[in-house]
Amino acid sequence: MRQLLTGNDAAAEAVKLSRVQVIAAYPITPQTSIAESLSDFVSKKKLDARYMRVESETSALACLIGASMAGARAFTATSSQGLALMHELLHWASGARLPIVLVNVNRSMASPWSLGTDHIDSLSQRDTGWLQFYCEKAQEVLDTVIIAFKLSEKLLLPVMILSDGFYLSHFVEPVSIPDQKQVDRFLPERKTRYRLDPKAPHTFGGGVSGPIFARLKKDFQVSMEEAKVIFRELCREFESIFGRKYSAVEPYRTEDAEIVLITVGTITGTARVFVDQARQEGMKVGFLKMKMFRPFPEEEARKVLKGSKRIVVLDRNISFGAEGIFSQELKAALYGMDPKPEVIDVIAGLGGLDVTPENLRDLCQKVLRGEIRSGKPHWMGVEG
């Protein structure tokens, strides 16, 4: 069934299809309509779940930690300040190996206030042990949520799905809604060996010694690495049932490209339009869409970018005092590659600043003329 949905509608629809059992959420723009739709589904008995209208994002995630420890499938959605407020519990949930799925609708961090999108909110949570998947389209949000539950429950790792505020969360797109039976086949009900059960009492999360702590963290890292393989397998299985293809990274017209743009989130859609136009005009450009950020898909990125002369990273974020985070991560992933590509970092679209195909054309022309080179990050659309 095809419907016109916003990214937020698509997220809520996916949660319903995934038969989530406990939802706890707190309103924040631009996430709120996910929470509203889910409350509506539960109230109208379209979804058999407990909806907890909590008093903060901290309590939202705390509720899900409890619910997930009981063995239930749990979901929340948030944005920006709300995600930051959850920070302590993001660590807690991953450390407890709880398969919670969270949609964060990316929005810039105050101060000053801005409702516009950028990725600093979620990238600030890079080291909390959550998998991160950035989405380009509403359809991708829907599909990624469903894949995320299966991946999460298989690996006992929590997953964060990222959707650009307004550009994705509020724009309407045609979306194919999968059949419930097919989703049930792909994603059966959650089974868990370890949970809080009076019939088999265990203590979870108490004190451990240094050697045990380090052991557990190494195991965690092993699971993160495993996530790359399992994600690939699940995408293949998903494609065989639903006919839509996803991957950790997606190259587009990169083979002979003189410039490869690195794109994350909705800027990818803009890059698609730009690259097709530019190719017609004879400009050899392509892009690499980064869907997966944690674990970081360095092998896939190296494979695609091997032999590239110039890589221009469109970072909708900045790590102040350093540079854009995708640029840093990519440089680390490409370290030692021969020949060594030039990596140019561009800070683009902070606070929802629009990035247009014309901006990308102008950028690429300047790069080709040698006016923008690697070194300090270049700020798109900011004078001086």
Added chain:
Amino acid sequence: MKRVVIEEELLSSGHFACPGCGETLAFRHVLKALGRKVAVVTTAGCGSVVDGYWPVSASKVPFFHCSFGTAAATAAGLKAGLEMIGDRRTTVLAWAGDGGTFDIGFQSLSGAAERNEDILYCCYDNEAYMNTGIQRSSATPKGSWTTTTPIQNLKEEPKKDIDAILAAHRIPYLATASLAFPEDLARKVKKAKAIRGTRFIHLLIPCPPGWRFQPDLTIKLSRLAVASRVFPLYEVEYGMHYQFSPMPEKIPVKEYIRLQGRFSHFGKKMVEALQREVDARWEELLERVRGHEPSCQ
């Protein structure tokens, strides 16, 4: 004689508590009153540390360590999760100290209480951050010594009245309970177990190292706290219907504080001031009980 609690011990010996610890004794009483069909959520604090380090755990019931400020929310989510997987009978117990209840966990508790989440929340109140080594909390009594309220800079504010605040949430059941009156404690826990919605039990827990007294005085101090009306025993239903529990004859506050090093700097004036505060609170409580006498019958 009819047993008020089960014979089985649900808290093992060999836990990490200090000698004379009131918290572990209270936890033992509460678990014995609840029985096996329980799942516990505990925050950072003595209750979390004394349970033991992996691979040992003193608790024989499911036990989850949650973050410091989220006992009530985690417990509420656990209850919701259990119900969604088909377990409607397990009692979910949130076990938190005064820091985790009066201070850092206050918002989470207020939120859960306002939503009337189906949890039993027990606060073991030893009137300071004891696990980190005796720092002031909002449960610390006025004038009490702690490491962050030294003699030169004593706490000037009275203890936060957490019970009045919880009662104002109109939760179905609230009670204060004492280690010196274990049958009363067990009765209240069992009564709370049978009620749906948010239930709050406030336990005053003497702490030998924190209050500066000999470990053999824990029960005696619990009794003196009740007798002096520093910690009166009562129940409140729906925030309206107050009812006293049996208590010994009223004694002067001096009897209670003279055994504790944290009050050793108290001169005559400070003792009198504390007596006045306790008397005023007692009068206030009497008013509430009297005000609702008809509905208590």
